[in-house]
Amino acid sequence: MKKLESTWYNMACVLTGISLVAGVALASVNKMTKDTIQELNDKREQAAIAQVLGGGDVKVQKVDTIVVSDNNYIVMNAGQKGVAVKAVDPQNASFGGGLTIMVGISPAGEVLGYNVLETHETPGLGAKAALWFQKGEKGDIIGRNLTEKELVVSKDGGDVDAITASTITSRAFLRAVNAAYQAYSQTQQDAPEADGVSGASQQQHN
Numbered sequence: 001m002k003k004l005e006s007t008w009y010n011m012a013c014v015l016t017g018i019s020l021v022a023g024v025a026l027a028s029v030n031k032m033t034k035d036t037i038q039e040l041n042d043k044r045e046q047a048a049i050a051q052v053l054g055g056g057d058v059k060v061q062k063v064d065t066i067v068v069s070d071n072n073y074i075v076m077n078a079g080q081k082g083v084a085v086k087a088v089d090p091q092n093a094s095f096g097g098g099l100t101i102m103v104g105i106s107p108a109g110e111v112l113g114y115n116v117l118e119t120h121e122t123p124g125l126g127a128k129a130a131l132w133f134q135k136g137e138k139g140d141i142i143g144r145n146l147t148e149k150e151l152v153v154s155k156d157g158g159d160v161d162a163i164t165a166s167t168i169t170s171r172a173f174l175r176a177v178n179a180a181y182q183a184y185s186q187t188q189q190d191a192p193e194a195d196g197v198s199g200a201s202q203q204q205h206n
Contacts, residue, residue, distance in 0.1 A: 045102070045117070049076060049084040052104030052113035060084075064187045073183035082106040086117070087180035089172040099129070099172050103180040109147035114177065129173045132163045139163065139170070146181040150174075 050058045062077040074086040082105050089099045099119050104112035116130040135142040139161045141151055151174040152158025155167055162170035 045086070048102040048115040048117060049078070049104075051115050052084050052102050053078055053081045054104070054112055058084075066183055066186055071179070073180065075184050075187050080107070082112055083184050085180035085184050087176045087183065089176045090179045091172070091175060099169070099176055101173070101176050101180070103177055105146065105181060105184050109145050109181065109185075111141050111144050111146065111177065113142060128163050128166065129169055132170075133160075133173065141174075141177065146178070150178045 049060065050056065058078050058081065060076045061079050064075045064077075066073055066075065071088055071090055073088075076084045076086075078084060085103045085105060087101055087103055100117045102115045102117055104114065106112050114133065119127060119129065131137060133139040133141045141160060144151060150158075151160050153160050153162040153167060153170050153174060155162060156171070158174075160170070160174060
């Protein structure tokens, strides 16, 4: 077989061919795994909802999707137990990348629990957020009433102990919790009238 000349044209053709083959392969893999990945994410999210609302059999009665500070927040009403809010750090400034959490909030505005859904923090530091703010831990926020004041780390004048050597992540986490309550309180203020179980409804807040 004759060897191709090493010209710009031939190299461009070869690279284009490789890129096309790789693109088709990646698209095929994505198509085959998309449903499975979505199913796993859905199960993980359902487990997180149950956890942050105290465990047991939790049935979501209504779902509202609202926009706060250009970010989407999913508020899942679970009746008397409270709501589970899927929230992100509104500034997206946590060290190492974004932070997404599920927060359980009681009808009275108290933190029932939380679950870190996604984090790109440095292992051993930022990842500690999954435990640091839980009941009985140093930064315990469980039971805090968010109607009284926002959660702020002690270094910024608040009363929540920041994760050791990871104040940036602590700020990002608490911003996400505060934003979760803000999203929930806005659904309460708007109080969209709907009967029974509803699907997601989009509301814009600027």
